[in-house]
């Protein structure tokens with residue numbers, strides 16, 4: 001099996017990853033000392049990170065530069081080229097992921113946002129979805145899974161519930177056999 005493309009992301013119970021103005025304060029309500037919700041373990045098996053350009057801009061507002069200095073980092077944009085620190089802009093996420101999957105390596109982490117998730121879902125490129133449900137009803141915002149996407153079978157792997165109320169769901173995407181001619 002080639003390296004996996006894994007979505008690891010958090011959403012409100014009603015399916016939003018941020019408010020429409022990119023506010024993500026609701027994520028902090030589950031913050032707990034000495035609890036990373038499996039993130040460090042997950043990152044052990046990752047050597048490549050993919051962000052949409054808007055998510056990347058949000059990360060830069062945290063003021064610590066570009067994280068993941070030990071990893072290959074790609075930012076998907078239709079308009080930007082070149083690099084910011086070690087992060088490289090790429091304009092075709094589908095071609096990028098297909099090429100990465102042909103190369104040896106650890107798994108590939110897609111952190112979103114929703115526009116990039118839509119593109120990767122539409123091309124059935126995810127192998128695993130790890131979605132953390134935040135116990136909060138946001139009401140409105142940027143929906144993680146947009147409408148008008150492809151139906152895909154999932155295989156439930158596990159769920160982990162944390163004392164903060166965060167529930168983490170793991171699914172593997174069942175790859176459909178190519179149609180026989």
Ligand SMILES: NC(=O)c1ccc[n+]([C@@H]2O[C@H](COP(=O)([O-])OP(=O)(O)OC[C@H]3O[C@@H](n4cnc5c(N)ncnc54)[C@H](OP(=O)(O)O)[C@@H]3O)[C@@H](O)[C@H]2O)c1
Pocket residue numbers: 008009010011016017018019021022023024027051052053054055056058076077078079080090091092093111112113114115116117119142
């Ligand atoms: N809750 C969480 O765990 C979580 C995780 C990630 C992100 N977020 C939040 O989600 C928000 C951002 O999500 P988003 O869906 O609005 O944006 P996004 O997916 O992060 O980025 C959208 C940008 O990606 C580029 N893009 C989109 N589709 C493309 C395609 N087919 N080909 C090439 N480039 C493409 C475009 O960049 P250009 O405009 O440069 O061309 C577009 O403006 C932020 O608020 C972020 O904080 C939350």
